Amino acid sequence: MKIELSAASRKAQGTGASRRLRKSGRVPGIVYGGGEPVLIDLDHNNLYHLLRKEAFHASIMTLDVDGKKEPVLLRDFHMHPFRQQVQHIDFQRVEASKKIHMKVPLHFINADIAPGVKQGKGIVSHVLNELDVACLPADLPEFIEVDLSNLMLNHSIHVSDLKLPQGVEAAGMHAGEAVVATIQVPRGAAEAAAAAEPAA
Incomplete structure (x- = not known):
């Protein structure tokens, strides 16, 4: 299953900035490994539906950040304690030659x-x-x-x-x-x- 998702880089950090993002239907996240960590945000509804698919949790996927595509793995995500809301998500870059x-x-x-x-x-x-x-x-x-x-x-x-x-x-x-x-x-x-x- 080929999975591709889009994200935007973000500069604002902190609890207040993350809360504003979530209110606007976006999910704060981060991409790390194999270079500088990049703060990102993604569309909540699209991400929520992808998280319900088994393959999303065990596949190499393509992450498009501001037009730059790179292979990544889902490493962690946090849900709201009682709402169906994704609070935060972590991706790790993948290098073809590394296990x-x-x-x-x-x-x-x-x-x-x-x-x-x-x-x-x-x-x-x-x-x-x-x-x-x-x-x-x-x-x-x-x-x-x-x-x-x-x-x-x-x-x-x-x-x-x-x-x-x-x-x-x-x-x-x-x-x-x-x-x-x-x-x-x-x-x-x-x-x-x-x-x-x-x-x-």
Whole structure:
């Protein structure tokens, strides 16, 4: 998914200036990394709708600041405590030759045909819903698929079992044997079965 958004550079700083921007339908933000930080502001409605898209949180996007385009990543944003209002947003510039660390969403497939569900009457538990990865910007996937088609009852899929795209590696605490998903019998059903055994 190709995402491009426009921003304007701003000079005014401080709480008062930010409050005025928000009242006018703009969101204050900053772009940093790979050069001087630049203060920016963006259209609130457009930004709010983009933030609701999964790809916006794990994609390299093009940011146009006063006509100058550069690739960036979303790094942070703050919402109003109870209004549907974006308060502030941070972007980081991306260099093609430098590895980036990102959280990428996991998409679970084939849960309905997993033996642990179909035959074992188990329920899939998603331990992780996103994965920390390291890769070059060009290799960043929008999501990673987790195929549950062979998962048995009381078994788990680990990060090391995932088929990661070429050039992408698991990073941080999610590397190695971290559990991604498991299939188990619901607690109530397991207790009922255990209670029925002596009677049988």
